[in-house]
Amino acid sequence: MQNSKVTPLISLRGITRVYGMGEAEVRALDGVDLDVKAGEFVAIMGPSGSGKSTAMNVMGCLDSPTSGQYHFNGVEVAGLDQDQRALLRRHYLGFIFQGYNLLPRTSALQNVELPLIYKGVRRDEREARALEALDKVGLAERAHHDPSELSGGQQQRVAIARALAGDPKVILADEPTGNLDTKRSSEIMELMQALNREEGLTIVMVTHEEDMAEYADRLIWMVDGKVAFDRATQKGGK
Amino acid sequence: MLWETFKLALQAILRNPMRSFLTVLGVVIGVAAVIAMVTIGAGSSAQVTSDVETLGAKRLMLTPGQARMGPSSPGTTARAFDLGDVDQLESELSSIATAAPAASGQQVVVYGNENYRTTVTGTDGRYLLASEWEIASGRKFTSAEERGRSVCILGQTVVDELFATADPIGEDIRIKSLSCEVIGVLEAKGASSFGTDQDDLILMPFKTYARRIAGSSDVPMIYLAMRDGVSTDRAISDVSALLREIRRVRPGETDDFTVRSMEQLATMLSGINSVLTGLLSAVAAVSLLVGGIGIMNIMLVSVTERTREIGIRMAVGAQAGQVLLQFLVEAIVLSALGGALGIVLGLGLAAVGAQLLSIPFIPDLSIIALAFAFSAVVGVVFGYFPARAAARLDPIEALRHQ
Incomplete structure (x- = not known):
């Protein structure tokens, strides 16, 4: 349908997101144009209130834009209702959060299985795939530990395994290293970089740490709900 | 997916x-109460029915005057029966097998140092026939004794009270100024469904009782046994017709006597029983409702807690x-588990209760299924709002x- 040689995986055109009404109106996104191609590792930065988290939520189909067009893999998804967006998240998207967001009192394995349950994967296959994902993040041996028995870095790796397990087209990471010290942070970033390079996984990451953004291929800087600049990083991640 | 959800x-x-246990405690108690009530109710109904059978479903009781509800009015001065009436009922009615006179009163009886207050009934051998009661030891009255000798037959309770383990046969007991030889002991019958001890009595020949204790030859009550195959309604109408004739009740006037059947009594008793069971179950059902609200409350808290x-x-x-x-499934599973627990608890309570009340333990499967289904419905109703x-x-x- 599109004329460009490679259809971008994510394509935002004139996306706005307005909260509240009248005096209290906040324009979190104010006309964002943005493309993310398959296999890219994109970092989004910007001061607080710049709209980077909102942009992430819109791309992750957790939120609907007020106006504008959002094509995901060539399909218009801006007008989808909540249940349709849930299906989209289920089949194409994986999330990593700053606070890990693992289910408490639930083993690492069961946490990783969660997206597969909603995908309707059968029990034995589910377990195998979850273990495989845990193995990718180097935590196969901790499969039966509760989150409370794991360090912050390990918890975040379980969360990455959970995002991987559903075999998504894109992983959306919202400040994945925000709660970690420098050493653990770089471990997590190296893992994500490896997943991007070796598995060809598309990653969009919001961060406020420039060091972390350097691991990405491309940096998008947002200010006041708009893309201020969009450039390649120094690349290579030291 | 549903199985996953259930797990x-x-x-x-x-x-x-x-x-979780505290959350469903209300449902547990509610279901347990309903199950226990209904099961004990069914048991006591069965007990009444079997009691009435042992009392003799084929028995009628005659008393002079009209039975009235409420306080007795001084106007009822209906004439008592006499022994002639008894004989006439027995001989003239084909529907009646046996008629026995009975006159009773509370008396203190003395044996040695022991004394005991009990019911003394003057009657004759036909009483035992009519009530299908056997002698456990000793013998019945002879016809010579029935003409006025001082002999008596004791119920088991009286034997226990006065003689403990000693053999009462041949001993003399004193009732008022009358010294009376014990010639027999009745078979033990146990408590009736009214809760009275049926073995707490002494029988003596009617004529002895009339002369030496009551001082009157009136017959205040007549027991009748119907012949086999005769319907209660027919027996009652036969008896009424004959009595009206004997007592010269004019057509259009109401009977100046009352005929009661054990069947009527049984119907009345099970009626009272089921009303009571229904009422208590209704009260118990209210606690089920309260239990449901408890589930809703905790589920709402749980939704807040598990927002993340x-x-x-x-x-x-x-x-x-x-x-x-x-x-929703969580609420249903929770409350169905509570229901299951309540059923077990309720049956346990009913089993213990049945033992204590010495009534049969009759668990009713349909009530159990209903209680379980109801507790699941409580889960649906009270789980829906938090789930939404x-x-x-x-x-x-x-x-x-x-």
Whole structure:
């Protein structure tokens, strides 16, 4: 349908997101144009209130834009209702959060299985795939530990395994290293970089740490709900 | 998916077993109460029926005057029966097998140093026939004795009270100024469904009683036994017709006597029984309702507590309907588990109660199934609101929730 040689995986055109009404109106996104191609590792930065988290939520189909067009893999998804967006998240998207967001009192394995349950994967296959994902993040041996028995870095790796397990087209990471010290942070970033390079996984990451953004291929800087600049990083991640 | 949801619900419930137990305690108690009430009610109904059978379903009782509800009015001065009436009823009516006179009063009886207050009944051998009562030891009255000798037959309770383990046969007991030889002991019958001890009595020949104790030859009550194959209604109408003739009741006037059948009594007793059971069950059912509200309350708290979990599930692709189903199934499983626990507890209580009341223990499968289904319905009704609250959460807000 599109004329460009490679259809971008994510394509935002004139996306706005307005909260509240009248005096209290906040324009979190104010006309964002943005493309993310398959296999890219994109970092989004910007001061607080710049709209980077909102942009992430819109791309992750957790939120609907007020106006504008959002094509995901060539399909218009801006007008989808909540249940349709849930299906989209289920089949194409994986999330990593700053606070890990693992289910408490639930083993690492069961946490990783969660997206597969909603995908309707059968029990034995589910377990195998979850273990495989845990193995990718180097935590196969901790499969039966509760989150409370794991360090912050390990918890975040379980969360990455959970995002991987559903075999998504894109992983959306919202400040994945925000709660970690420098050493653990770089471990997590190296893992994500490896997943991007070796598995060809598309990653969009919001961060406020420039060091972390350097691991990405491309940096998008947002200010006041708009893309201020969009450039390649120094690349290579030291 | 439903099976997954069920397992998920079970996991969530078992994650905090103490709290889950306290949550469903209301349902447990409600179901247990209903089950216990209904089971004990069924047992005591069965007991009444079998009691009436042992008392003799084929028995009628005649008393002079009209039975009235409420306080007795001084106007009832209907003439008592006499022994001639008894003989006439027995000989003239084909529907009646036996008629026995009875006159009773409370008397203190003395044996040695022991004394005991009991019911002394003047009657004759036909009483034992009419009530199908056997002699356990000793013998019945002879016809010579029935003409006025001082002999008596004791109920088992009286034997226990006065003689303990000694053999009473041939001993003399004193009733008022009358010294009386014990010639027999009645078979023990136990408590009746009215709760009275049927073995707490002394029988003596009617004529002895009339002369030496009552001082009157009136017959205040007549026991009748119907012939086999005769319907109660027919027997009653025969007896009424004859009595009206004997007592010269004019057509159009009401009877100046009352005929009661054991069947009527049984119907009345089971009527009272089922009304009581129904009332108590209704009270118990209210506690089920309260139990349901308890579940709703805790489920609402649980939705708030697990907001983040809901957010995570939505982020990985759970649809609103699936979240709704998860919480709804959880509420249903919780309250059905409570129902199951309540059924076990209720049956246990009923078994103990039946033992204590010495009535049969009759668990009713349909009531058990109904109670279980009802507790599941409580889960649906009271789980729906919290589940809907969970399903309506916004994933972003839910993920941010601390």
